[in-house]
Amino acid sequence: MNEIYLGIDLGATFIKVGCFDSKLNLLAKTSALTEAEKQPKVIIDNIAEATEQAVAKAGFSINDVSAIGLGCPGPAKYSVGIIEAAPNFPTFKNTPLRQMLSDRLSGKTIVLENDANVACFGEFVAGAGKGVKDMVFFTLGTGIGGGIVSEGKLLRGSGGNAAELGHIIICPDGRLCNCGQKGCAEAYASASNTAKRATEAIEAGEKSTLKKVLDEKGQITCKDVYDHLKAGDELAKKITDETAEALAVLCINVLHTTEPQRIVFAGGMIAAGDILLNRIKDYFNEQIWKLKKETVEICFATLGEDAGIIGSAALAAETPV
Amino acid sequence: MNEIYLGIDLGATFIKVGCFDSKLNLLAKTSALTEAEKQPKVIIDNIAEATEQAVAKAGFSINDVSAIGLGCPGPAKYSVGIIEAAPNFPTFKNTPLRQMLSDRLSGKTIVLENDANVACFGEFVAGAGKGVKDMVFFTLGTGIGGGIVSEGKLLRGSGGNAAELGHIIICPDGRLCNCGQKGCAEAYASASNTAKRATEAIEAGEKSTLKKVLDEKGQITCKDVYDHLKAGDELAKKITDETAEALAVLCINVLHTTEPQRIVFAGGMIAAGDILLNRIKDYFNEQIWKLKKETVEICFATLGEDAGIIGSAALAAETPV
Numbered sequence: 341m342n343e344i345y346l347g348i349d350l351g352a353t354f355i356k357v358g359c360f361d362s363k364l365n366l367l368a369k370t371s372a373l374t375e376a377e378k379q380p381k382v383i384i385d386n387i388a389e390a391t392e393q394a395v396a397k398a399g400f401s402i403n404d405v406s407a408i409g410l411g412c413p414g415p416a417k418y419s420v421g422i423i424e425a426a427p428n429f430p431t432f433k434n435t436p437l438r439q440m441l442s443d444r445l446s447g448k449t450i451v452l453e454n455d456a457n458v459a460c461f462g463e464f465v466a467g468a469g470k471g472v473k474d475m476v477f478f479t480l481g482t483g484i485g486g487g488i489v490s491e492g493k494l495l496r497g498s499g500g501n502a503a504e505l506g507h508i509i510i511c512p513d514g515r516l517c518n519c520g521q522k523g524c525a526e527a528y529a530s531a532s533n534t535a536k537r538a539t540e541a542i543e544a545g546e547k548s549t550l551k552k553v554l555d556e557k558g559q560i561t562c563k564d565v566y567d568h569l570k571a572g573d574e575l576a577k578k579i580t581d582e583t584a585e586a587l588a589v590l591c592i593n594v595l596h597t598t599e600p601q602r603i604v605f606a607g608g609m610i611a612a613g614d615i616l617l618n619r620i621k622d623y624f625n626e627q628i629w630k631l632k633k634e635t636v637e638i639c640f641a642t643l644g645e646d647a648g649i650i651g652s653a654a655l656a657a658e659t660p661v
Numbered sequence: 662m663n664e665i666y667l668g669i670d671l672g673a674t675f676i677k678v679g680c681f682d683s684k685l686n687l688l689a690k691t692s693a694l695t696e697a698e699k700q701p702k703v704i705i706d707n708i709a710e711a712t713e714q715a716v717a718k719a720g721f722s723i724n725d726v727s728a729i730g731l732g733c734p735g736p737a738k739y740s741v742g743i744i745e746a747a748p749n750f751p752t753f754k755n756t757p758l759r760q761m762l763s764d765r766l767s768g769k770t771i772v773l774e775n776d777a778n779v780a781c782f783g784e785f786v787a788g789a790g791k792g793v794k795d796m797v798f799f800t801l802g803t804g805i806g807g808g809i810v811s812e813g814k815l816l817r818g819s820g821g822n823a824a825e826l827g828h829i830i831i832c833p834d835g836r837l838c839n840c841g842q843k844g845c846a847e848a849y850a851s852a853s854n855t856a857k858r859a860t861e862a863i864e865a866g867e868k869s870t871l872k873k874v875l876d877e878k879g880q881i882t883c884k885d886v887y888d889h890l891k892a893g894d895e896l897a898k899k900i901t902d903e904t905a906e907a908l909a910v911l912c913i914n915v916l917h918t919t920e921p922q923r924i925v926f927a928g929g930m931i932a933a934g935d936i937l938l939n940r941i942k943d944y945f946n947e948q949i950w951k952l953k954k955e956t957v958e959i960c961f962a963t964l965g966e967d968a969g970i971i972g973s974a975a976l977a978a979e980t981p982v
Contacts (some may be wrong), residue, residue, distance in 0.1 A: 520952065
């Protein structure tokens with residue numbers, strides 16, 4: 341009989357669930373609203389219902405499921421399944437998410453993991469990381485999330501909170517990050533902070549075609565910045581160069597730490613395309629040491645939004661129960 | 662019968678060899694001059710002779726040895742046992758060190774590893790890392806070497822050159838490092854560069870009691886800087902504060918990458934004692950994020966110069982042959 345694996349991606353807005361066979365082929369997929377502002381019980385009911393729907397859609401029942409993986413925002417005590425606090429889930433406070441969900445799903449064992457880590461592992465097993473054993477992964481969104489695979493295994497760290505790569509400090513006493521540190525890579529190079537730096541520059545009087553966007557829409561997005569870069573705006577070039585340089589420094593720093601063969605970027609900002617990727621590579625090649633030739637590949641993720649459900653199912657499949 | 666393990670530490674000046682029992686108790690120890698400027702054959706003869714002496718001193722012969730570990734400077738192709746080039750070994754050029762030494766030692770298998778990695782592993786199994794599973798290690802000398810243990814295993818990276826932690830960039834476009842990068846932690850916070858920054862400040866006209874040392878001896882050492890700090894010199898305070906801050910940023914960056922439980926500093930500079938350690942901890946506590954409380958311990962190594970021979974023997978003992 342085929343083994344069935346479930347991967348759940350718990351986001352602040354949507355819950356996504358994928359039902360997979362043992363070769364990680366997708367059999368069925370569902371999504372539902374998270375209602376993150378409600379009580380834990382409601383959120384967990386929403387997850388359980390979306391999960392049951394996915395299993396039913398694939399033609400199975402929850403009793404046929406071999407293992408369940410769940411990716412959720414951190415920091416958390418993943419090994420014991422407890423969310424201490426999560427910025428976008430105001431009612432979660434030392435919430436035993438794993439146990440509560442398991443109780444709703446016939447007592448099935450659930451593997452809980454950080455959301456960036458499961459997306460990383462998804463890309464590793466089925467996407468841009470295929471064929472390598474050592475990989476580093478960055479998601480470029482509101483923040484910068486990270487994941488590390490070392491010798492084929494997700495690197496979890498002593499407390500399950502390794503690979504918070506956006507909070508690597510690249511500029512001591514630099515920009516204040518939401519985390520409380522100064523000079524984090526995230527404070528410069530996330531999609532939100534790329535847009536924010538452009539906004540600050542315009543408000544400080546720098547000339548740019550982006551000023552019209554700011555005046556008309558009241559805000560600038562990262563997509564606006566890259567659109568105006570393509571149209572030749574000088575400020576957009578300066579801002580995106582700074583973003584690419586910060587990301588190149590991040591690449592150098594993780595190379596000298598876990599020495600991946602491949603570095604994979606994901607998240608909304610990669611929609612900017614080659615204009616972003618090539619600039620990161622240019623800065624990397626310019627700034628990397630000359631002691632030995634480095635052959636690490638820098639590329640974009642290929643699975644899009646499915647990385648999370650694939651990765652959490654894959655993690656569940658390899659975790660001994 | 663007891664199993665016998667050998668640990669060899671190949672430095673630019675001295676070769677050290679330790680002969681251990683299966684519980685890593687030291688049975689005998691030898692050292693010899695490396696003669697690093699001579700041909701590979703001479704250097705390898707020196708290693709082999711020191712090794713045979715250590716085994717004989719312990720009352721065994723080379724045929725009684727279960728495994729041999731050898732720590733040597735990188736970068737190198739450790740997995741195939743070849744030193745491509747090493748700054749302090751001018752005659753090494755794609756030298757098959759492992760095979761050549763094995764031929765001299767009755768064909769025994771030799772595990773080749775980076776010198777900072779073996780010192781890290783030595784501290785992990787028998788020194789400051791005892792009792793934890795995840796550790797990061799820094800040596801503060803001419804450069805800054807590094808080692809990472811993750812889930813009880815040395816993290817080697819895709820090409821065996823992981824944990825080049827001194828070359829994490831903490832200040833883009835900052836001080837030029839010997840490696841060719843700008844702004845490496847090593848360019849600020851190694852023992853040599855701490856002394857060098859003091860020298861530069863005095864040459865630029867800053868007032869300090871260190872000026873007399875520079876005038877009389879023609880150079881300033883890191884030890885001079887810490888001695889004058891203890892005597893109340895203001896420039897020495899500024900220079901050592903910058904060193905401690907750079908090291909604290911390194912600690913934060915590795916914490917957010919592999920999440921160790923313990924961070925261990927070794928090397929000549931730790932002779933400065935608590936005045937250095939406490940300053941690193943102060944900066945760490947001041948600058949670390951506030952998202953969650955971090956409990957990583959920052960401490961000094963305890964094995965001194967024996968870390969390399971213990972670590973290489975321990976690595977050999979755990980590597981399947």
